[in-house]
Amino acid sequence: MDKQTQLELEAAAFRRLQKHLMQDRTDVQNIDMMNLAGFCRNCLSRWYQEAANERGIEMTKDEGRETFYGMPFAEWKEKFQTEASAEAKAEFKQSHPS
Numbered sequence: 001m002d003k004q005t006q007l008e009l010e011a012a013a014f015r016r017l018q019k020h021l022m023q024d025r026t027d028v029q030n031i032d033m034m035n036l037a038g039f040c041r042n043c044l045s046r047w048y049q050e051a052a053n054e055r056g057i058e059m060t061k062d063e064g065r066e067t068f069y070g071m072p073f074a075e076w077k078e079k080f081q082t083e084a085s086a087e088a089k090a091e092f093k094q095s096h097p098s
Helices: 003-024 030-037 041-054 061-069 073-080 086-095
Strands: none
Touching (some): 003 041, 030 041
């Protein structure tokens, strides 16, 4: 496989993951993703922002989130985020002590 095809396939997989998380599974909370997988939508938006910054494209944390979420983060939270359970908060605190 040539490098361009690999890049295109990786980009397609990323877009599919983004669609899955942003449209198909809005019921899955970020804290649950962090507890189970060690990353969440915010991590993905930060990695997107960092990749842009590494390439000389100025992008703030909020701009990265809005690009990834497809809307301002505050709007996403209002529409889809629910209060985390005490169990989820305790698990997160244990697995992410800092």
